[in-house]
Amino acid sequence: MNEQRIEQNPDRDNSVISCQNLSPVPAHKPGIRGFIGYLISCCPYTMLAKKILLFLRGESGASHDPLTNREIYLKSNIKIGYGIMLIGVFCPFFWFAFLSGVQGNDLMFNAVHSGIVILFGLLYFATYRIQLRNMQVQENPLQEIS
Numbered sequence: 001m002n003e004q005r006i007e008q009n010p011d012r013d014n015s016v017i018s019c020q021n022l023s024p025v026p027a028h029k030p031g032i033r034g035f036i037g038y039l040i041s042c043c044p045y046t047m048l049a050k051k052i053l054l055f056l057r058g059e060s061g062a063s064h065d066p067l068t069n070r071e072i073y074l075k076s077n078i079k080i081g082y083g084i085m086l087i088g089v090f091c092p093f094f095w096f097a098f099l100s101g102v103q104g105n106d107l108m109f110n111a112v113h114s115g116i117v118i119l120f121g122l123l124y125f126a127t128y129r130i131q132l133r134n135m136q137v138q139e140n141p142l143q144e145i146s
Contacts, residue, residue, distance in 0.1 A: 074132040081125025088117030 040046055054060070067075075094110040102110075 070135065071132065074128050074135070077128040078125055078132065081121050081123075081128060084121030084124055085118050086121075088114045088119075088121055091117065 091110070091114040094107075094114040097107050097110045
């Protein structure tokens with residue numbers, strides 16, 4: 001497969017302030033402090049503050065390293081996996097049944113259905129995340145896996 005590096009569109013702001021990495025603990029701060037820092041970096045308000053600071057400094061926040069077509073494909077499928085998990089978490093059938101006071105088998109059916117959707121999204125996400133990690137390890141074999 002011929003992988004070409006493509007430049008991102010400069011007219012469109014593709015910068016997304018996300019959690020530091022998708023790894024549970026950043027490599028530069030191991031332990032409980034690193035995990036707490038990671039959780040704080042995932043907070044939407046922290047991301048918004050970082051975005052505002054980047055805007056005030058005049059920086060774009062976009063990565064200068066162009067992505068391959070394969071990386072773009074894998075990252076878009078990872079986002080789809082997140083979306084499927086969110087559909088399961090915010091399933092209107094379950095929440096309507098739960099908040100309206102349904103009990104017993106009906107509520108359990110909706111809970112199991114939502115759980116299955118969440119698990120499907122998690123498997124979809126994990127599949128493409130592992131492929132992306134393996135691809136990054138193949139590109140940089142000497143880099144420590146975090």
